[in-house]
Amino acid sequence: MCPDCKGKGYTRKETVVTLNIPAGADTNSYIRKKGYGHASPRGGEPGDLIVMFRVEPHKFFKRKDRDLYIELPVSYATAALGGKVRVPGLDEPFEYLIPEGTQSGTVFCVRGRGLKTRLGTGNMYITVVVEVPTKLTREQKRALEDFDAGVDLRQSAKMRAFRDNVQAMYGVDPYKK
Numbered sequence: 001m002c003p004d005c006k007g008k009g010y011t012r013k014e015t016v017v018t019l020n021i022p023a024g025a026d027t028n029s030y031i032r033k034k035g036y037g038h039a040s041p042r043g044g045e046p047g048d049l050i051v052m053f054r055v056e057p058h059k060f061f062k063r064k065d066r067d068l069y070i071e072l073p074v075s076y077a078t079a080a081l082g083g084k085v086r087v088p089g090l091d092e093p094f095e096y097l098i099p100e101g102t103q104s105g106t107v108f109c110v111r112g113r114g115l116k117t118r119l120g121t122g123n124m125y126i127t128v129v130v131e132v133p134t135k136l137t138r139e140q141k142r143a144l145e146d147f148d149a150g151v152d153l154r155q156s157a158k159m160r161a162f163r164d165n166v167q168a169m170y171g172v173d174p175y176k177k
Contacts, residue, residue, distance in 0.1 A: 066122025
């Protein structure tokens with residue numbers, strides 16, 4: 001009987017394997033490394049090593065195939081007046097111009113900013129979330145009240161349509177104090 005294998009016909013050893021993970025690898029995709037698996041119990045070639053991937057959630061991005069989705073919080077002023085914002089990218093942040101009058105929930109598509117795979121490159125979908133301040137000073141509250149008093153309902157299409165429907169059904173203006 002062989003002292004190394006104790007009659008099994010093979011010995012167990014650890015090996016360090018270097019893997020080249022392809023761009024765009026997703027959960028449940030895998031790599032097969034020929035000849036790095038367990039030895040055959042009846043002699044012959046060793047089996048294959050199969051490494052399955054589990055992709056952890058990202059801080060900013062959600063992924064669907066090659067496309068990336070991100071929620072981008074912006075201030076009320078940026079949404080109303082428009083302006084440039086820095087959006088995280090896979091490699092580095094990039095500037096994106098938020099158009100004037102952007103509503104919360106608006107989705108913008110940036111072509112070619114998704115995942116790059118051998119099958120092509122995806123897009124990035126930016127969902128704008130208008131962040132409303134939770135604490136305001138007296139001066140800020142006064143300025144907002146003055147601003148709101150000067151805004152005509154014709155400037156807000158959804159509010160105008162809602163008011164018209166409520167007035168038609170109930171005969172009251174939901175925005176009059």
